[in-house]
Amino acid sequence: MTGTLLYNNLNIYLFVALFLLSAGILGMLYRRTLIGMLISLELIMNGAGLNYVAFNRFSKAGDAAGQVFTLFIMGISAAEAAIALGIIILIFRKYKHIEGEKLKEMKD
Amino acid sequence: MTFGEIVFILIMLLTLFSALATALTSSMIYALLSLIVTMFGISGLYIFLNAPFIAMMQILIYVGAISVLIVFAVMIAGPHYLHMKAPKGWTGLSKILTALIVPVFTFFVFVNFIMGTCRTDKKLSVITTKDIGRAFFDTYMLPFELISLLIVVSIIGAIMLALFSKGEK
Numbered sequence: 177m178t179g180t181l182l183y184n185n186l187n188i189y190l191f192v193a194l195f196l197l198s199a200g201i202l203g204m205l206y207r208r209t210l211i212g213m214l215i216s217l218e219l220i221m222n223g224a225g226l227n228y229v230a231f232n233r234f235s236k237a238g239d240a241a242g243q244v245f246t247l248f249i250m251g252i253s254a255a256e257a258a259i260a261l262g263i264i265i266l267i268f269r270k271y272k273h274i275e276g277e278k279l280k281e282m283k284d
Numbered sequence: 285m286t287f288g289e290i291v292f293i294l295i296m297l298l299t300l301f302s303a304l305a306t307a308l309t310s311s312m313i314y315a316l317l318s319l320i321v322t323m324f325g326i327s328g329l330y331i332f333l334n335a336p337f338i339a340m341m342q343i344l345i346y347v348g349a350i351s352v353l354i355v356f357a358v359m360i361a362g363p364h365y366l367h368m369k370a371p372k373g374w375t376g377l378s379k380i381l382t383a384l385i386v387p388v389f390t391f392f393v394f395v396n397f398i399m400g401t402c403r404t405d406k407k408l409s410v411i412t413t414k415d416i417g418r419a420f421f422d423t424y425m426l427p428f429e430l431i432s433l434l435i436v437v438s439i440i441g442a443i444m445l446a447l448f449s450k451g452e453k
Contacts, residue, residue: 203307
């Protein structure tokens with residue numbers, strides 16, 4: 177690792193992406209409301225995008241595929257946020273709360 | 285240590301701490317603002333990865349669009365959920381184990397199998413926006429069109445869900 181600059185190293189980007197994934201999973205389990213879970217899901221998506229760009233930069237240099245797929249991830253994430261917002265509005269209108277633990281009608 | 289490395293370490297620490305704050309703060313607005321700070325940090329990392337177009341798109345899409353959507357969700361749910369109590373049941377052993385199992389496993393794999401390879405780049409490869417546009421319209425034409433179709437369908441679906449379905453008022 178000596179001799180090269182710190183930011184020209186694949187491992188450190190992988191570590192950041194792994195930390196984002198871990199924080200997202202922790203947030204998904206720690207939060208009780210649906211909005212908190214949605215925010216944590218965005219963290220996980222960002223970790224995936226960072227992984228794509230880092231692998232593209234260091235293992236397939238000169239090809240734009242990783243960046244293209246990161247843009248796809250952003251589009252999918254935007255669509256998912258819109259649908260989740262619609263579902264949250266619907267749940268709030270019907271049950272007057274958005275707590276994930278209390279939504280267990282389909283569990284029984 | 286060069287100046288670029290110091291800036292990189294600062295951006296990385298900003299990203300890590302704000303990601304942790306996103307998961308763990310008690311206030312929903314603070315979590316959202318930490319998410320925005322995380323997005324800015326990740327866009328800085330994209331600039332260090334020689335991907336300025338992705339960095340710009342990160343700021344435009346995540347900070348500009350998705351955060352506004354989540355602000356709408358917070359606003360609709362009302363001030364009751366802004367300050368949360370301490371989550372109940374968090375102390376249960378099963379939840380802590382579930383939260384730990386994926387990060388610990390992934391970190392184990394990371395340290396054992398990937399850490400040793402230490403891939404660095406030999407030459408600076410530049411991918412311009414022109415290359416990304418060519419890749420979009422040559423190789424990935426069908427997925428590109430399908431993504432636009434997906435976004436249209438999701439927007440129409442969200443509007444249909446929110447407007448035209450009558451819940452129990």
